[in-house]
Amino acid sequence: MVKNTTIFTLLQNFISQEEIDGILAEFSFEDTARKCDVPTLLNYLVGAATFEWKSLRYAADVATEKGLKSVDYSTLSKRLGELNYLIVKRIFELIVSRLNRAARRKLKLKKELMAIDSTTITVGKNRLPWxxxxxxxxxIKLHVSFTNHTGMPLQVVETTGLKNDGPIGVKLEDKRFVLVADRAYFSIDKADCYATTKQDFVIRLKDNIQLNRKKSLKRTSVAGSNIVADFTCTLGTSQNKQRNATVLLSLPIMKAPLYVLSQIFVM
Incomplete structure (x- = not known):
């Protein structure tokens, strides 16, 4: 079963082809390539960051599995060398400018979003023997919480590179924000804890999570949306299950088990 996410669709929601064409014109860049145009390059760059593709050759081998058009790695290398980095910077600035208070009001979110993740920095073992x-x-690993409103890190926790993200993520939680995190930060115990502490969150579930007592929710179909189902359920097995809450899950159009744990309700 091919696994995928909606990351490329999300990119299209934040910047249109017309806006990309405008930025290219701003820098007098003629995008004459048919197969590997600038939008395709952007998708490859987003894919490389999202899925941690280790090289252009590797990206060319696996990109079609993620829904991207096939492009030879030598073509990717050539086109990236031709693309002015200021164009990519300008596109990035435009996307970031839209992750602001106005976007939050449009989405009717009561709180700002706060993303948490970690970055590992490696060197030769003789430089940091400890x-x-x-x-x-x-x-060493930097665990960071970042808010779109300020465009700056909110908290930073430093650990050695082998520390797991999940336990350290507890230090980055903040009830003033909607916490957004990847599956490394999820646990059933945390879901119960968030019900008690009123921490709103959006977290991807792990592949092997067990869903129980599923109850479908009525939803209004939104044109162009990748979400095909919303339902509440409890998580876990009889040996390790939720005790204090049910959760709301959203199921993207891409195949299960890429559920998104989107909100929590006290039972």
């Missing part, structure tokens, strides 16, 4: 990571490398 932070051995893998093989001949040492590493």
């Amino acid at each position: 932070a051995l990571y893998h093989g001949e490398r040492s590493g």
Whole structure:
């Protein structure tokens, strides 16, 4: 079963082809390529960041599995070399400018979003002998919470590279915000805890999570939306299950089990 996410559709929602054409004109860049145009390059760059593709050759091999058009790695390399980095910077600035208070009001969110994630920085093991990571490398990890409103990190926690994200993520939680995180930060115990502390959150579920007592919710179909179902349920097995809450799940059009745990309700 091919796994995928809606990341490329989300990119299209934030910047249109007309706006990309305007930015290219601003920098007098003629996008004459038929197969590997600038939107295709942007999708490959977003895919590389999202799925941690290790090289252009690897990206060319796996991109079609993620729904992208097939492009040879040598073509990607050539086109990226031709593309002025200021164009990519300008596109990035435009997208970031839309992740603001006005966008939040349009989406009718009561709170600002706060994303949390980590970045591992590695060096030779002799430089940081107290932070051995893998093989001949040492590493430190920065766990960061970031708010779109300020465009700045809210909190930063430093650990050695081998520390798991989940337990450290607890230090980054903040009830003033809607917490947005990847599956590394999810646990059933956390879902119960959030019900008690009133921490709103959006977290992707792990592949092997068990869903129980599913109850479909009425929803208004939105044109162009990738969400095909909303339902409440409880999570976990009889040995390890939720005790204090049910959760609302949204199911993207891409195949299960890429559920998004989108909100929590006290039972």
